[in-house]
Amino acid sequence: MKALLSKAPGGPETLTLEELPDPVAGKGQVVVAVKACSINFPDVLIIEDKYQFKPARPFAPGGEIAGVIESVGEGVEGWAVGDRVVAVTGHGGLVGKIAIEAMRLFRLPEGRSFEEGAALLLTYATTIHALVDRGHLKEGHTLLILGAAGGVGLAAIELGKAFGARVVAAVSSQAKAEAAKAAGADVTIVYPRAPFDRDQSKALAEQFKAAVGPAGADVIYDPVGGDYAEPALRSIAWEGRYLVVGFPAGIPKLPLNLTLLKSCDVCGVFWGAFAARDPKANQAHVDHLFRLWSEGRIAPSVTEVFALADGGKAIAKMAARDAIGKLVVKVAD
Structure with a gap:
């Protein structure tokens, strides 16, 4: 699979597009084929080692994704291959596929695009x-x-x-x-x-x-x-x-x-930290957001979509504080 990687601390120009082995779903995990990944300000910081979390390199930036479940690991219930999902990953989203804990997934409503889904949570x-x-x-x-x-x-x-x-x-x-x-x-x-x-x-x-x-x-x-x-x-x-x-x-x-x-x-x-400490309260908030979304009272404003190879350009635009609304990288069709 393709992945946009940070291999050394630096700006968006240091990111490189490389091939990595496909991930395998561990216990309690699923593998999601990533379709879209939104860009947020933590992506600017994390590749420069200025964020509160510093992943081991090489890693892909990209903190929230939308995609389709490709495989399901041992012990996972309620999810199946082909389900459309969204998730906050923290990092690692600018990849073709990602293994992620099933408990971190939310279902992407029918009729909503992957770009919108990646821009919501x-x-x-x-x-x-x-x-x-x-x-x-x-x-x-x-x-x-x-x-x-x-x-x-x-x-x-x-x-x-x-x-x-x-x-x-x-x-x-x-x-x-x-x-x-x-x-x-x-x-x-x-x-x-x-x-x-x-x-x-x-x-x-x-x-x-x-x-x-x-x-x-x-x-x-x-x-x-x-x-x-x-x-x-x-x-x-x-x-x-x-x-x-x-x-x-x-x-x-x-x-x-x-x-x-x-x-x-x-x-x-x-x-x-709130979501990790009080997942039930966070789930209630997310349920409320999905209701507001279905009622048309909120709607993610995706103003620009980038190819995976241009993910660094999206992060650079975020760093320059030039973005209006959400910037999204389209990883696959």
Whole structure:
């Protein structure tokens, strides 16, 4: 089978397309013929050894897949050859075939493409966990989303609206603002590119405050970090929740006096650990997502599809923060 491999730490240009032996399903595993694999920001970090998990090399990046079960290992029940599935793999998805624990699979609904399926779980499951479990988002709340045109950002817009929130989407370009509007955002703002000096940071804080309104944002969803974090925090409501989802713009340092003045919470969101520690709660969230998907209230926004040989280009586009929606690598027909 073909695989796009990281053999040494480095950027997307270091990935090589090679032939590997087909995997064999072990006990409790199935082999999935991968049809599509979506690209997420952890793929940028993991090949540079900057992610919290560092797989042994060589390895393939690619954290979520969709495909068809090709073989079933000993002890697996409820799955059969030919079943269409999706799964979050963490890494290893940019391959022709992958052996994976059956307990990590979810069924891909009929009528949904493999590209859509590969783009669903990581962004939406992260976001529903963030908004429900960590943000306690309720109908009528104001939700401020940074990086609102990326995969998790668009998911947050859709889920925020599904839960009855007023959604303020903050993005870095007019094209991204249009994408956020199309996803259902009530208000969009375009912020400048960091880094910011003190005056620019203050101006951005005022921009956030004007957009969320005088009561402030009940929940702030931040998958960006960097110099955007403190201005956003300054717009939070009394007893609001600031959700730390990621930091492609850098790891911010927040002045903790702001948390005292607003009596607010800064909440980390680590969906992978949550799913491993509480699989029943995660399953309930995924079931909810599939219901919303079937009702047309959410829909993965796949904006560009790449060939396997061009998987590095998809990761480079993600690293440049140029992506709108989800980037997906088509591994096979």
